[in-house]
Amino acid sequence: MLQRHKINPSNAAGGLIGRDFFARSVHAVAPDLIGALFLFNGVGGRIVEVEAYHHTDPAAHSFRGLTERNAVMFGPPGFAYVYRSYGIHWCVNFVCEPEGSASAVLIRAIEPIEGIPTMRRRRGLSDLRLLCAGPGRVGQALGITRKHNGLALDAPPFELRLRTGTVEVAVGPRIGITKAVDHPWRYGLMGSPFLSKPFKPAA
DNA sequence: TGCCCGATTAACT
């Protein structure tokens, strides 16, 4: 339930995240994104919650093979997969692993830091805690839509930076799925008030 | 083609 994570020693803390960061297993990338800075057109904050999806995972969009919607997941790592959720929301994923593995990390919650007035206007909401506390809310607050599907993560409008220092990462089952529900592939910043839902405390 | 359901959210009782 509780993990302590250190940054990749080959990268400088706070430095730009390059495309090679995503050329690893989705299960390695996902916890390493906790605490990272995620800006889109200069708007965003710290990533505090993500989930991992893999093409061997029945809950993943890529499980049933390549379609027009999930094509970016089957491409090279380091690109954004954006999809429409429940016909209403836009959700953002970071594609991982070598080309063809079709895995990605869903960005589920951010601690607002930059462009807070812009995010409040887009969300029509002042409550900081709820600005980016959920995948659909993140998409709306950062202004990400279908037209950003397939963009590279290491170039504008994206800006991703490694976390500084050590964080405590909570692990638990993913949210809102009906298949492969027992995989503990949800990762969060321990104790953050900006999570979409709290993690169950360690037994 | 028609039907069901989903990696969600907000507004209800």
Add this chain to the structure above:
DNA sequence: GTTAATCGGGCAA
């Protein structure tokens, strides 16, 4: 606790 909003994917016919 429940439910509407809303649309693309996947599958049956």
